[in-house]
Structure formats: C-alpha cells, structure tokens
Amino acid sequence: MLGLIQTALTYIIPFLLVLTVVVTIHELGHYWAARACRVAIDQFSIGFGRRIFGWRDRQGVEWRVGWIPLGGYVRFSGDENAASVPDQNNLSAMRQKIEAEQGPGAADRFFHFKPVWQRAFITAAGPLANFVLAIIIFAFLLMSVGETVIPARVAAVQPGSPAAAAGFRVDDVVIEANGQKIDNFFDLQQIIAVRSNAPTQFLVDRGGQVVSLSATPERRVMPDRMGGEQKIGVLGISSPADAGQRTVRRYGPLEAVGAGAERTWRVLSTTVYYLGRIVTGRESADQLGGPLRIAQASGQVAQSGAQGAPDATTMLLGSAVALLGLTAVLSVGIGFMNLLPVPVLDGGHLLFYAYEAVARRPLAAKVQAAGYRVGLALLLGLMLFATWNDLQQLRVFKFLGGLIS
Known part of the structure; x- marks a missing residue:
C-alpha cells in the first residue's frame, strides 16, 4: 500500500499535473478564439468521462471536470455531427434544421458555418496557445530562477x-x-x-x-x-x-520574453530536425517515447528539483520549478504534434480548410470520413509503438521474464 502511494506521489500525480496544464491551455486556445469569432459553445471539459463537478456560465457554456484526467476538450454547438456533415449538401440540410428550430440567422453562430479563415484560426489557436504557454513559462523561469x-x-x-x-x-x-x-x-x-x-x-x-x-x-x-x-x-x-x-x-522582463521565445523555437526546431532524422532512417525510432516515459520523466524531474532541499517548502518549490520546465518543453511538443497534417489532429483540419479555400467548397464527406479513420489508425498505431518503446526502455519485459523464470 505504501509503495502504491509512493508511486502515485512520485510519478502519477506530477504526470497528471503537467498533462492537465498543457491540454487545458491547448483547449483554452480553441475556446478563446471561438469566443472572439462568436461561435456557439456547449461545453468545456477538463478530463473525460462522467462529470465530477461543473457549472454553467452566463453564456450557457457548461464547464466540467471529468473523472478521467487524461486530456480535455471544448465542444462547439453542433459538434456531435461534425464528422457526418462536412460537405455542402449536409451543411445545407443542417442549416435548414437549425434555423427551423432556432430561427433565421441562428446557424451563423455555429462553427461549421463560419468563414473558412475563422475556422482555420480557431483550429490553429490550440497549438498557438501551447507555444505561448512555453514562452511564458521559459520567461518566468529566466526572470525568477535564471539559467x-x-x-x-x-x-x-x-x-x-x-x-x-x-x-x-x-x-x-x-x-x-x-x-x-x-x-x-x-x-x-x-x-x-x-x-x-x-x-x-x-x-x-x-x-x-x-x-x-x-x-x-x-x-x-x-x-x-x-x-x-x-x-x-x-x-x-x-x-x-x-x-x-x-x-x-537572470533576465529582465522584456529580455526574458525574447529569450523565452528563442528557447521555444529552439525546442521546436530540434524536435522537427530529430523527427526528420527518424523518418529518413538516420536515427533509431526506438527513441520515440510515449505516456509511460513522460510519466517517468515527470517523476524524475520532480525528484531532481527537490533534491538537496533543506525543508519541505523548499523541496516543493524546487519540484514545481523543475516541473514548470518540463511543462514548457511538453507544451511545445503537444503544439507541434497537433499541427501535423493528420486527420483528427488540428493539422489535418487545417489541411481540409486549405482545400476548401482553394476549391471554394468542402472536401467530399466520404473522403473526409475516410481520412479521419486513417488518421485515427495512424495516431493509435504511433501511440502503441511509443508505448512499446517505453516498456522496452523501462525494461518491463526483462522484469516480467525474471518473475516468470
């Protein structure tokens, strides 16, 4: 029992804290961009699954916290049919239904009927928020702790x-x-x-x-x-x-912001370069890590930040500073990953919007649906591969083999 509690305090809780901050900021980017474009929003959720608690604001948005703390989402009005109404015919039918139920002009507040540039802006705002978060964290650390x-x-x-x-x-x-x-x-x-x-x-x-x-x-x-x-x-x-x-x-405020932006760019460019080496076969793909390695890194970073602290307060402060640095790096990674041109990710949606802007009509519904299925399969396959690498790196199979023998 004590071992389970220690594992939770060392690895699980730091991992969930870091992941929750990064994902929440990402979704808030979508949310605030949608608010700026006057898009109707139904729900903002931190976590998935059944609601633990929540409230509804004056705009009618339900803010909720789910019991599975592995992400979050913002749901625009009409999103429940987003995968099935992406082409012109279905959008026309959807508009007629909305205006019949809510009155003329009501559909103009729905995400699907906004101009393509607004939809692209709302979609790109999530990854952009991740980059802004990284810059702010780096700048704060450079001002307060220094390098x-x-x-x-x-x-x-x-x-x-x-x-x-x-x-x-x-x-x-x-x-x-x-x-x-x-x-x-x-x-x-x-x-x-x-x-x-x-x-x-x-x-x-x-x-x-x-x-x-x-x-x-x-x-x-x-x-x-x-x-x-x-x-x-x-x-x-x-x-x-x-x-x-x-x-x-240590840096002054303006200098810290500039240095924070430079560090964010450095992390992003290094990530792109390294992934390019993996794709071209110049680097081994077994270096790709997944959630298990991120969780372990969170725990190790928290421990290293607390190491040598004379008291509990200093220990917590050291862990918090170390985890902030990890949050900034992970935020850049999440922002970049979501910009990949893979359907179901933000980058895939931006790709579809680019086609719509050039062709002046949405991509056919069947093509988009097929793209979503392929994108989901690719994403799940990548997650499984990264998790396999995690298990190999953590030597889980050797440990299990020792137990069996």
Whole structure:
C-alpha cells in the first residue's frame, strides 16, 4: 500500500499535473478564439468521462471536470455531427434544421458555418496557445530562477574521439555550432546530442583567432536520468563545470520574453530536425517515447528539483520549478504534434480548410470520413509503438521474464 502511494506521489500525480496544464491551455486556445469569432459553445471539459463537478456560465457554456484526467476538450454547438456533415449538401440540410428550430440567422453562430479563415484560426489557436504557454513559462523561469551558464570552453579532449580527429584543443571556446551562436556549454551539448553521424561545422575562439572545425559526433548508448538508455551524439569534449566555472544569469522582463521565445523555437526546431532524422532512417525510432516515459520523466524531474532541499517548502518549490520546465518543453511538443497534417489532429483540419479555400467548397464527406479513420489508425498505431518503446526502455519485459523464470 505504501509503495502504491509512493508511486502515485512520485510519478502519477506530477504526470497528471503537467498533462492537465498543457491540454487545458491547448483547449483554452480553441475556446478563446471561438469566443472572439462568436461561435456557439456547449461545453468545456477538463478530463473525460462522467462529470465530477461543473457549472454553467452566463453564456450557457457548461464547464466540467471529468473523472478521467487524461486530456480535455471544448465542444462547439453542433459538434456531435461534425464528422457526418462536412460537405455542402449536409451543411445545407443542417442549416435548414437549425434555423427551423432556432430561427433565421441562428446557424451563423455555429462553427461549421463560419468563414473558412475563422475556422482555420480557431483550429490553429490550440497549438498557438501551447507555444505561448512555453514562452511564458521559459520567461518566468529566466526572470525568477535564471539559467545556469557554463562557458563553452573545452576543458579536455578524449583521445580517439571525433573532437580529437577534428582538431579541437583544450581551452578552445566554441562560439558557433551548426550555424547557431553558442554562449553556454548546455546549448552545445544539445546540438551535438541530436546530430550523431552528421557532419557539423564549429567555430572556435583559439587565443583570439577564430578557427573553423568540422566534426561528426558519434552515436553512443548513454544512461539517461530515468534509469534507461538513450542513443545520442557525443563529440568527446568535457566542460569546465567540474572546475566550478558556472554562473547564474537572470533576465529582465522584456529580455526574458525574447529569450523565452528563442528557447521555444529552439525546442521546436530540434524536435522537427530529430523527427526528420527518424523518418529518413538516420536515427533509431526506438527513441520515440510515449505516456509511460513522460510519466517517468515527470517523476524524475520532480525528484531532481527537490533534491538537496533543506525543508519541505523548499523541496516543493524546487519540484514545481523543475516541473514548470518540463511543462514548457511538453507544451511545445503537444503544439507541434497537433499541427501535423493528420486527420483528427488540428493539422489535418487545417489541411481540409486549405482545400476548401482553394476549391471554394468542402472536401467530399466520404473522403473526409475516410481520412479521419486513417488518421485515427495512424495516431493509435504511433501511440502503441511509443508505448512499446517505453516498456522496452523501462525494461518491463526483462522484469516480467525474471518473475516468470
């Protein structure tokens, strides 16, 4: 019993908190955009399933909390038929029915009868809200906590490493990597980690002279913070962190917002680049993680934030700060994933709206319905694959095999 409680406090609760914040902000993006376009809204739900509690506001929107805390949704009036009335004939029949029941002009408040640009705006507002959330969180952390800065100076070069072959020397200061300005060893590590077996250009300051070097990080299997393994690129250089060369940099409000936007873009571009390497076969697909690994990461991040705290208050504060950072990164991932051109995701809807804008009519109902089924199958398949990777990474099968034997 104590073990179950400890597991819930360590992994499940942090995971649900992070997921609930990210999904709620995503749905609020859809909600506020719909309100701005005067779309009739029936319901806003945090969680799925039977309602635990809720209320109805003055606009008639039912706000509710479901008992399954694994997401949420906003339901526009008429959404219950959204998959079956996407073409012109069914929309005409739907308009006639609505106006017969609610009076002339009533259909104009329904999502399906808004101009295509408004529907696209409402759809894109969810992922956009995720990116805005990430910027706000990063900016808040940079103002309040600051960032640890370790000079991008080479403290040591491993013999026989890609860095040694490329000509890196001790005391070289890396000022640019793969076209990106570098002023922190952490940033350099992130670039190297996702560029295994990819030739990369570096600019280093060597005694006041700028020297250009080309190196190819090699892929190595390294332990991660979650107790599993990860395949990342390694150059073979050490940072001066062990010598105590680190400072804390804090930002002012405007500077923090700019830096938050830059970090959000960096996370997004790195995600796109890494997924591109997986699709093209240059990176192993077993690195894709799913909900189990996110839950484990949430627990580990919360623990690392609380580590070394002198009292319970400081421990909770440290965990909260660490989880905020994870929330920002996950929010970028959720925003990007929803923009993929897969039916049932926001990106798939935007694809259909783009066709409608060009052809001046909605895509045929049969085609959209088939697209939704294919998209759902792809999404479920990806989730199953990612969950399988989670089980492999967490060594669940080895554990079960040990129990059986």
